[in-house]
Amino acid sequence: MKILVGYKRVVDYNVRIQVKPDGTGVVTDGVKLSANPFDDIALEEALRLRERGVAEEVVVVGIGPADLTAHLRNGLAMGANRAIHVVTPEAVQPLTAARVFLKLVEKEQPGLVILGKQAIDDDANQTGQMLAALWDRPQATFASKLEIADGKATVTREVDAGLEVIEAELPAVVTTDLRLNEPRFIKLPDIMKAKSKPIDTIEFAALGVEAHDHLRTTRYAAPPKRSRGVMVKDAAELVAMLRQKGLL
Amino acid sequence: MSERETMEYDVVVVGAGPAGLSFAIRLKQLKPDVGVCVIEKASTIGAQILSGAVIEPQPLDALLPGWRDNPPPICVPATEDEFWLLTRTGGRKLPVPPGMNNHGNFIVSLGAMCAWLAPQAEALGVDVFPGFAAADNIYDERGAVAGVRIGDMGVAKDGSHKPGYTQGIDIRAKVTVLAEGARGSLTKQLVKRFQLDKDSDPQGYSIGIKELWQVPAGRVQPGKIVHSFGWPADSRTYGGSFLYHLDKDRIALGYVSGLDYTDPNYQPWEAFQQWKNHPSVKPLLEGGSILSAGARAIVTGGWQSLPKVEMPGALLIGDTAGLLNVPKVKGTHQAIRSGMLAAEHLAASGLDPAGFDAKLRGSEVMAELKKVRNIKPGFKKGLWWGMLNAAWETATGGASPWTLKNKADWSSLHKLGECEEPRRDYVQRELPPRDRLAGVYFAATEHDEDQPVHLHVADTSICVTRCAEEYGNPCTRFCPASVYEIVQDDAGKRLQINAANCVHCKTCDIKDPYQIIDWVPPEGGSGPNYQNL
Numbered sequence: 001m002k003i004l005v006g007y008k009r010v011v012d013y014n015v016r017i018q019v020k021p022d023g024t025g026v027v028t029d030g031v032k033l034s035a036n037p038f039d040d041i042a043l044e045e046a047l048r049l050r051e052r053g054v055a056e057e058v059v060v061v062g063i064g065p066a067d068l069t070a071h072l073r074n075g076l077a078m079g080a081n082r083a084i085h086v087v088t089p090e091a092v093q094p095l096t097a098a099r100v101f102l103k104l105v106e107k108e109q110p111g112l113v114i115l116g117k118q119a120i121d122d123d124a125n126q127t128g129q130m131l132a133a134l135w136d137r138p139q140a141t142f143a144s145k146l147e148i149a150d151g152k153a154t155v156t157r158e159v160d161a162g163l164e165v166i167e168a169e170l171p172a173v174v175t176t177d178l179r180l181n182e183p184r185f186i187k188l189p190d191i192m193k194a195k196s197k198p199i200d201t202i203e204f205a206a207l208g209v210e211a212h213d214h215l216r217t218t219r220y221a222a223p224p225k226r227s228r229g230v231m232v233k234d235a236a237e238l239v240a241m242l243r244q245k246g247l248l
Numbered sequence: 249m250s251e252r253e254t255m256e257y258d259v260v261v262v263g264a265g266p267a268g269l270s271f272a273i274r275l276k277q278l279k280p281d282v283g284v285c286v287i288e289k290a291s292t293i294g295a296q297i298l299s300g301a302v303i304e305p306q307p308l309d310a311l312l313p314g315w316r317d318n319p320p321p322i323c324v325p326a327t328e329d330e331f332w333l334l335t336r337t338g339g340r341k342l343p344v345p346p347g348m349n350n351h352g353n354f355i356v357s358l359g360a361m362c363a364w365l366a367p368q369a370e371a372l373g374v375d376v377f378p379g380f381a382a383a384d385n386i387y388d389e390r391g392a393v394a395g396v397r398i399g400d401m402g403v404a405k406d407g408s409h410k411p412g413y414t415q416g417i418d419i420r421a422k423v424t425v426l427a428e429g430a431r432g433s434l435t436k437q438l439v440k441r442f443q444l445d446k447d448s449d450p451q452g453y454s455i456g457i458k459e460l461w462q463v464p465a466g467r468v469q470p471g472k473i474v475h476s477f478g479w480p481a482d483s484r485t486y487g488g489s490f491l492y493h494l495d496k497d498r499i500a501l502g503y504v505s506g507l508d509y510t511d512p513n514y515q516p517w518e519a520f521q522q523w524k525n526h527p528s529v530k531p532l533l534e535g536g537s538i539l540s541a542g543a544r545a546i547v548t549g550g551w552q553s554l555p556k557v558e559m560p561g562a563l564l565i566g567d568t569a570g571l572l573n574v575p576k577v578k579g580t581h582q583a584i585r586s587g588m589l590a591a592e593h594l595a596a597s598g599l600d601p602a603g604f605d606a607k608l609r610g611s612e613v614m615a616e617l618k619k620v621r622n623i624k625p626g627f628k629k630g631l632w633w634g635m636l637n638a639a640w641e642t643a644t645g646g647a648s649p650w651t652l653k654n655k656a657d658w659s660s661l662h663k664l665g666e667c668e669e670p671r672r673d674y675v676q677r678e679l680p681p682r683d684r685l686a687g688v689y690f691a692a693t694e695h696d697e698d699q700p701v702h703l704h705v706a707d708t709s710i711c712v713t714r715c716a717e718e719y720g721n722p723c724t725r726f727c728p729a730s731v732y733e734i735v736q737d738d739a740g741k742r743l744q745i746n747a748a749n750c751v752h753c754k755t756c757d758i759k760d761p762y763q764i765i766d767w768v769p770p771e772g773g774s775g776p777n778y779q780n781l
Contacts, residue, residue, distance in 0.1 A: 012291075014694045014777050018539060021462065021497070029321060030360050030780040032292045185401040185414040188377060189255055 001111035001148075001170075003046040004104065005080065006097075007060040008036040009071040010121040019220045026220060035074060038116025041176040044183040045146055046114050047079045054148045057081045059108065063100055065089045069199060076194035077186045083197070084108075088204035092211070094122075098130035099209045105135055110171060112153065117142050117175040128175035138168035142177040253417040257283045257375075258599060260395055260421040262382045262434055264288035265297055266358065266580050267566025268427030269365040269376075270311055271587030276372035278595040284374045285419065286366075287398070289381035289752075291773035293366040294359035296752055298458055298544040298781040299580065300490050300500065301358040302326060302350050302473060307584035312368065320364040322357040322780055324495050326350035327471030334478040334489075334526055336673050346642060347575040347620070350473050355492045355500070357460075357780040358580060381769035385434050385562075386418055392560030395420040396434065401771055405698050422599045424562040425590060427583075430547040431754040432568035433768055444555035444564075450656035451570055452549035452624070454486070455755045457520040457728050458502035458781055459690070463536035468493045475577065480522035482670035483631040485509045486624070489523050490577065491532075498539070499532060500781075504546065504577075507657040507726075507759050508628065511670055512719040516755075517543075517684055517728045524679050533679055540779040541681075541690035543728035543753040548574050551614065551621035553654050558605040565590050569608075573616060574624040575638070585613050619646035625654055661761045663718045684730040688749050691729070692777040695748040695770055702770035703731065703745050703756065710762055711743040719761055726759050751776045 011017065012032040020027055035043075046058040060075035062068045063086040072083040086100055105113060118125035132139030144163070145156035153172050157164045158179065168174075204211070232238045242248040259275065261268040264286045272284050290296035308315055329344045329351075366376050383399035398416035403409060426435045430453060439445050472493040481487030486506030493499055503520035524533060547570045554571070557564040565571075565586040572579030589611055593604045608614060622641045627634030641648060681687040695702075705711070712734065715721055721743075723732035729749040734741055752775045757767040 012777065014692050015779070016540075016690065016692055018462075021465075027779075030294075030357070030363070032295060032777055032779075034291075182412055184412055186379075187253070187414060188380060188398060188417050188419075189253055191377065192255070192375070 001055045002057045002059065002108060003049060003055045004101070004108060004110040004113045005039070005043045005046050005058060005060050005075075006101070006113075006115040006127065007039045007043060007062050007072065007075045008116070008119050009033050009062065009064060009068060010036045010119055013037060013120055019222045023219045023221060033071070035071065036116050036119045036121075038118060038120070038176050038178070040078075040183040041178070041180050042114040042116050043075055043078055043080060044181045045176060047184075048181065049148060055112070059084060059110070061101065061104060062086070063088060063092055063097060063204070072199055073191070073194050074186065076197040076199075077191045078184065079190070081197065083199040085199050085201045086204055086207065087201055093213050093215055094124045094126035095130055095214060096209060096211055097127045098134055100204070100207060101127070101131045102134045103207045103209060105131075112148070112170060113173045115173065115175050117177055128173050132173040135173070138172040139175075140166055140168045140172060141175040143174050144177045144179045146174060146180065252415060255417055255419050257285045257419060257421045259284045259423045259425060259594070260419045261286040261425045261427055262396060263427040263429060263432070263568070264293050264366060264376060264378065265362055265427055265429055265566060265583065266365070267583035267587040268425065269362060269369050269587070270307075270584040271425055271427060271565055271591050272369045272374040273311060273365070273372060274588040274591035275595060276369070276374055278591060280373065282599070286369065286374060286376045287380045287382055287396070287419070288376070288378045289769050289772055290775060291379045291777065292363070293376065293378050294361075294363035295777045296775055297359040297362050298456070298542045298778060299358035300458075300492060300502065300577065301580060302353050302355050302492065302578060304353055304578060304581040307581045307588065311584060311588055320356055320361040322355075322360050322494060324355040324470050324493075326353045326355060326473055327469070328473070330472070330474045332474065332476040332478075332528070334476045334528070336479050336675065337527060339476065339478065339528060345575065345638070347573070348475060348577070355471065355473065355494060357500070359778050359781050379773040381772040382434055383416060383769055385424070385437060386420070388561070390560070393424045393438065393562035395424055399769060399772055403700060403771070405700060407700060410698070422561070423594060423601055426562060426564045426568050427566050427587065428568040430545045430567045431758055431767075435564060435568040436757075438559060438562060439555055442556075442559040444557075444559060448555050449549060449552045449654040451547060451553045451555070452654045453507045453657055453758045454504050454546045454548050455507055455516045455543060455726070455728065455753060456502055456504045456546050457517055457543040458500065459541040460539045460780055461499045461501065461533055461536045462539050463497050463499055463533060465497050467532050468495075468497050468499060470495045476523075477631070479526065480519050480672070480674060481505070482672065484670060485511070485514060486627045486634075487519055491529065501529070506548065506627070507545070507755065508655070508660045510660050510662045510667065512661050512664055512722045513669060513725065515725045517687070518674070521677050521679070522674050525675050525677050530679060538680065538690045540692070540781050541687055542751050542776050542778050542781055543755070545754040545758055547572050547579070548624055549654050550574060550624060551617040552651050554614070554617070556605050557608055558601045558603070561601065563590055563601045563604050571613060571617065573620060575620045575642070582613055582616070585611070589613065621646060622648055622650070622652045625652035657758055658761050658763050661719055661722065664720050684728060685749070688729045688751065691751045692779075693729070693749060693751050693775055694777065695750065695774040697748055699771050699774070701745050701747045702768050703747055703750065704766040704768060705743065705745065706764040706766070708743045710764065712741040715762065716741075723756055723760060723765070726755050728753060728755065732756065
């Protein structure tokens, strides 16, 4: 079985996000970029399935500008067999991403597609679901445990009421939750090995995917700042202040 | 346990700063077939580089002749220099000392510049590995340096192996080039092992604390460079500020305190915050926001403190050797030059470090340091004597027949009550950050909490007994990130080390008066994530 893994590059989770002064986006110059953490989990799960003999090949997919290659090399260093780079200078919205994956699914014929449940930049949480719908295959989202046997995926999902276990016929789309696994560390020799692994480059335009953006971002703004607190001497003063503000 | 994996290179470079990257680029330019790798503890290149920084471009011209057509992302030509002696409420503009004349220089972000240099090294075939910390030196059977050992990943706080445990590999190389920056942890071991400092004075350091601000439009004059001394430092403490106007309404600013300060109650971070409230600075910042912040020790010992920079199998370049020029407040040009010189030496010697020490000492790098060797140590006698001495040394071009001595910074602290505490003419601060914890937030520092503490304190029983009595635990004050805290719990008082806050500045390793703190690299990729510092 072949597994296709979405591998998006985002602003690193440690970075303090700053909105551009003109409100047109967030600052990405000089900012550390790394793999979407849920995508790292997706890749780790695919690699474990391959190590268990369930899958033979793991392919990481990235959609982005020309310099995305270095990011995909990290996925290869982690252990993916090869990478597909869909080249587009613009960030794509979830529906476009799902359409790109559909084209790649048609070409690659994977038994399983594992995506992060959401990317930590736009937090859309849509691509996996949209891909399943377009592909007309089952979806199992927010997986915290995944087992593959007899052409079926058994997926444990964390839901509000507890744990839900569902079965999905393969091929299917699985999206990963935080507790599915802990991604491995990359080893130095594997970075060297990754240099000789293949990256297929496909121009976005060559895929024949409709690139219409259905969503328009009007403005970015930082959350309002908390105003400064006031120190009070004692409970009486606190009560007086609260009264004064009409809170008591 | 399986046998440790090994990778072989001709040359391994520790540290992807200006020295290490320039070295790697130059060596590949001269000898394209030599295998070179650069390892870097930061998760991404430049994320743990912090500098002013105004740079002299000549060494960069020599290294990358076309660089001006493809400059680093932050690169603002210097326009005007100002030099101020501050008082609490005002100050006096002084003539700009010759070393601080920045005509022809550029204001850069050294972090961004390194991130710009790294791909150029890679294009020449250098393997650059961010996120991997060199934990130890390795030696061959003759005792020569034979490479470095990468730190293990996935070790729990108690030393046990977590599920993702990954053993660090050995990188074996004919030559190991230490380019770790000031007070490198591997360099520290090598200096001791090979007695590299037996013929030199002890090394000296300062701590620089920096913030990058985004300020309201219309206040910035791109290219303007302002240095000051005086307030908030007392006349016995060596301290001064820098304030550089960048483009896009950004200002880089910081405050440098000599770590030879004597008052155990001195707080370098507080001095920086005080200075920001000076009437010449505060109006520039008010209403703005901090983009990034951090701290780093600076090497200031200069000519007389330079250790031997070669040993069997290894050599030292840049600030880990100690090449910063204090009166110029610049080290990048020296780092680049020494890196290039080391590459040229190795290319000519068939990768033999022997002879590099003599080569460096005979070069313009050391000639530059020799001229200014007496300026910084002169300030040990106080501000006014230091200024007179600096004027003399500058006028004579360092021709004095004497060389003033450096003392180790850890030995300079007075004990509590031993001397009168200097009067600190401090103000009520109004600009953010409120305290060090609020400040460290802007360093975006990240350490997995479940890993061994990377600040080794050899004997913590001293902390609440002897040190509390003699010095009042200065670690709780000199650390710019509130790593050290004395806490009280059921068992009594004890030292608590908040290692996750650490910004890798190395001040504790330098200034601790008992020399029992050993800074070692944490898990690779841990530490601050500076943006454009």
